[in-house]
Amino acid sequence: MKSNGVNRTLQAARTQELIYELKVQQAMTTKVITVEPENTMEDLRQILKLHQLSGTPVMNEGDLVGIVSVEDLIRSLLEGNGSEPVKQRMSANFVTLYADEPLVHAVQKFERHGFGRFPVIDRKTKELVGILTKGDIIRCMLQRLEIDFHEQEIRRYKPSDWFAELESDRTTLGLRYLIQGRNFQRAGEASSKLKQNLRTLGIAPEAVRRITIASYEAEMNLVIFTGGGELSAFVEPGKVTITVVDHGPGIPDIERAMQPGYSTAPDWVRELGFGAGMGLPNIKNCSNELKLDSKVGEGTNLQFTVFT
């Protein structure tokens, strides 16, 4: 085979691999429209037209007895006989495929016999289970190539793999977000971006959800109660650790602040729906480990970990 690029050769190699890997049953159409030997050619014409087919198997009481195609129909119509039965025109010498054969057999048979379609039968029961056209093969291969492509993308991003490849005693991926105090318009942006990134990294959705909720609560506390600070996420195999640091005013009584319902939010903030005193308890519920340090006049340092 000639080819004009490495990429094309690789693609070609992959499609070749695929026709060995894929089975007929993965590509075939399982909803088979059939006709009976006693149906007229006119019936056939309507069925082919209705389902936009160019041929169909002929079934007699559950047994496959032939194949009839649009060519047979044309020949019959040319001879002016729409009322003759299908059995007069069908080919009784048809070739079948087994459902569990590799697609490569089908490709060879298409080349050898020049037929447009093959009925597919089950190797054991000998029952008709589907029908295969060249179009089916192409569709199946394209889908498969697309899945391959997606899997490659995910693999490229899968942190467990990078972590395995990067040699160190402890590999951590760090993401850092600056949070502006008192800026309600941009509030929530950090946790929203973090969520997207964790998804991209392939972290389990349930863990991402918990991290997002906890980060959002922490971010809002910085926006409401402080002049701003920083939220950092450290991704490691098996866990994500978030640290949220600000520079004041600090929390005088941490134990009290952790109590559900305790809030010092001013009225105008409460009107926006904050100040239920549920933020810190929510963070605690969403995380596996939590540490909160604070010094009045200096700042607060919150750290929590979610196992992934």
Add this chain to the structure above:
Amino acid sequence: MTKTLKDIAAALHLDVRTGEHLLARTVTGGYAGDLLSDVLAHARKGSVWITLQTHTNIVAVASAKELCGIIVVNGRTPEEATLRKAGEEDIPIMVSTLSTYDVVCQLCEMGVKNGEGV
């Protein structure tokens, strides 16, 4: 019978302000509340959220909890920035002229109930 946002929007005559193309979403339950942390703590994924809040943070909350949509009550007008953000985050926002209580009553009548789940 499962209900979609579209069913709800039609039955309650909601004014769909953004996310028209997402109304085929199934509504798996509901939550009513105006305190954001409370919603973050208790609303279940896939629920519709009934609130009188209209500022941008409702989108962040709905998105973090993966809620299916927001119904703003009492005919309040969502802020422009809220609608913009809702568009970005794929959160439909619909407005009802009714109160929270009346919206909940109607949803209940339609058979929107909280099932199992988080």
